[in-house]
Amino acid sequence: MPYFNYSGYNSKGKLVRGVLEASSSVQAVERLTEQSVVVVDISVAEERKHVALKPLSLDSHIFFCRSLASYLKSGLPLADSLRMMGRQSRDRRLSATFSSVLSAVEGGKKFHAALADSGAFREELWRVVESGEQSGSLVSVLEQSAEQFRLESSLKRKIRGALTYPIVMLTVGFGVVAFMLSYVVPKIAVLFEDMNQTLPLPTRLLIGLSSFFNSYGLFILLALAVFFLVARRRKMKLSLPFMRGVREQLTLSLVMSHLATLLRTGIPLVQALRMASSMDARSQRWLDVAELVKAGHRFEKALEKTGFPEDVVYVIRVGEMGGELTEALSNVAQHSGELAQSRMDRISTLMEPALMLTLGVIVGFIVLAILTPVFDLAGIVR
Numbered sequence: 001m002p003y004f005n006y007s008g009y010n011s012k013g014k015l016v017r018g019v020l021e022a023s024s025s026v027q028a029v030e031r032l033t034e035q036s037v038v039v040v041d042i043s044v045a046e047e048r049k050h051v052a053l054k055p056l057s058l059d060s061h062i063f064f065c066r067s068l069a070s071y072l073k074s075g076l077p078l079a080d081s082l083r084m085m086g087r088q089s090r091d092r093r094l095s096a097t098f099s100s101v102l103s104a105v106e107g108g109k110k111f112h113a114a115l116a117d118s119g120a121f122r123e124e125l126w127r128v129v130e131s132g133e134q135s136g137s138l139v140s141v142l143e144q145s146a147e148q149f150r151l152e153s154s155l156k157r158k159i160r161g162a163l164t165y166p167i168v169m170l171t172v173g174f175g176v177v178a179f180m181l182s183y184v185v186p187k188i189a190v191l192f193e194d195m196n197q198t199l200p201l202p203t204r205l206l207i208g209l210s211s212f213f214n215s216y217g218l219f220i221l222l223a224l225a226v227f228f229l230v231a232r233r234r235k236m237k238l239s240l241p242f243m244r245g246v247r248e249q250l251t252l253s254l255v256m257s258h259l260a261t262l263l264r265t266g267i268p269l270v271q272a273l274r275m276a277s278s279m280d281a282r283s284q285r286w287l288d289v290a291e292l293v294k295a296g297h298r299f300e301k302a303l304e305k306t307g308f309p310e311d312v313v314y315v316i317r318v319g320e321m322g323g324e325l326t327e328a329l330s331n332v333a334q335h336s337g338e339l340a341q342s343r344m345d346r347i348s349t350l351m352e353p354a355l356m357l358t359l360g361v362i363v364g365f366i367v368l369a370i371l372t373p374v375f376d377l378a379g380i381v382r
Helices: 025-034 058-073 078-088 092-106 111-118 123-135 138-193 201-233 241-264 269-279 284-294 299-306 310-321 325-381
Strands: 003-009 015-021 038-044
Touching: 003 025, 015 025, 025 038, 058 078, 058 092, 058 138, 078 092, 092 111, 111 123, 123 138, 123 241, 123 269, 138 201, 138 241, 138 325, 201 325, 241 269, 241 325, 269 284, 284 299, 299 310, 310 325
Parallel strands: none
Antiparallel strands: 003 015, 003 038
């Protein structure tokens, strides 16, 4: 579809210029007139490449789905709804995204194609929107998608909440120990050297550790900073051993819930499995299940062959045999979410005393290593 350069005056009498995508100059003028722009000049622009927008956050996806569903439910046409959302959004990035989608829709593209071409929306969203357009249930699809994104956002917040306290405690503890090793211990070590006596083993270990930290501590910190920056840029996921079970249950809850939403919107199971696989770090197992289902296996058999838990396979088997697969998926998602929440609460409860004990042992060792030579010296003086 061609682009047109235009210039004209808006409702406030201000000269405006821009580029518009339309099937013809007549359609371009009509669209500009709808926007209260009096066109004085219009010409075909040079063909330009589409520039994809940056992907939107989960919260932005929730806002988009809920707002659009609300406007459509009130009877506003799609184009007017998008225009209203673009005007009311205070976020320039969101406003630019809405304007891009609106321009594509007014240019004749299907809504789902406009979402896909923008590059700002997740594939699972524009896929279910495509299904909603075909079935005439766009509002329902948007509301279900908003709920699904809300669930995903909630699960991520729970993980962050469970890890916040341990991270803060470790950071504070590391700061205290680093201060003692880099500042306190070297000053005391000078006094111990003047004693000209054999120091206890804990004291020698502490002085050696302090010397190593002062020599290589800065390099170690820089290496860790570079590692975390590279991991963040490459979107590497760091998994803590005690969180693996929780993460598995959360992932299972998220994928199963999303599968239920996709199936309710009319998307076939194989396609739904491929779309939902992106939510799992081990996405290949879901792709393997999709291939088995495509080859003619029942869903529960495919899950069993791929190594999923027996209780999950059993619930899916009952639901599939009873013709209530979406309900079975929702039940698995709810059970896995509750199990993950219970484990996170247990870990959070045990984490506080464990961290306090660990930090107490470290600080106690440092104090013991410092005070033991002092007590020995006091005994010699007496």
